Amino acid sequence: MGNVGWLRDSRLLAALTVAYVVALGVVVTGPWGWELNRLTVDLYDRFRYDWPIAPHWVGPEHYGWLLNVVLFVPLGALAVVLTRAAWWWVVAAAALTSGLIELAQWEWLARVGDWHDVVANTLGALIGAVGVSLLRRRGSPPAGRPARPRRR
Template sequence: MFHRHPFLSVLTFAYLGFVGWVTLTPASTAPTGSDLVLRVLDRLQRREELSWLTYDRAELLANIALFVPVGVFLLLLVGTRFWWVAGIGGFLMTSAIETAQRSIPGRVPDERDLLANTVGALIGIAVGLVLTYPASRRRAAQRRARAAQRDVVRSPGRASVR
């Protein structure tokens, strides 16, 4: 799988490294706990149409958004036929992160994060399926054409009836 898509594999591992940095660093050095995040959120909440955006809601949306690319990358690596493997992979990765956070100072594992990250991965898989649908249809048509050609070559005097 990785040898057929070396650039995609490198890009996937780089993004997973970023996810690891964001989710597995101690809370005191985590990029999500910075004053910048709090200042941006405070400024957004001043706008009436964004007053609903609390820290908890922003964190939930950020968890979902963080895992959308994970779903896309996993889908592209395993293929559209095995989209469900990508979904299981996203869930298992999130489970591993939440389990590891138990031993990281200042981190607290949360079932809501497990749900949000898995939903993000599933959204990424859905986006990936939509984006790859034309190519998948084209490959399926090519496979059918090759199979029909093999049937004709195997029985040159007779027409194949299905």
């Protein structure tokens, strides 16, 4: 299977996709505002005081932003793998998806929709989509040359 063989395992991709979509749905629609707030403060305390590795200017809101980035990395990666679309199409679709999620949170859910979250989510999708695209490119033969069989 090589370096990127896991990208071709349809059962694994199906399981990862289902798990991610369910988790994303739970995270973005649930009444988790207080819990997510507490998580960002806990991360701040941990990296500021327990393991003092964070710069002094980093506050709890930065951890919330980072969590929004991380939330959409799998979306970008899985969308490139499953649709075989160009990374930039996936990022555009992720930005639209994030915008719709934030609109729904603001309009109908007991959550606060924020355009900063759209930016963070889009960045996460960009990281996932470009990362998988680079892995694929690295694992495929150069254009115009047939792949050589690997020696065992």
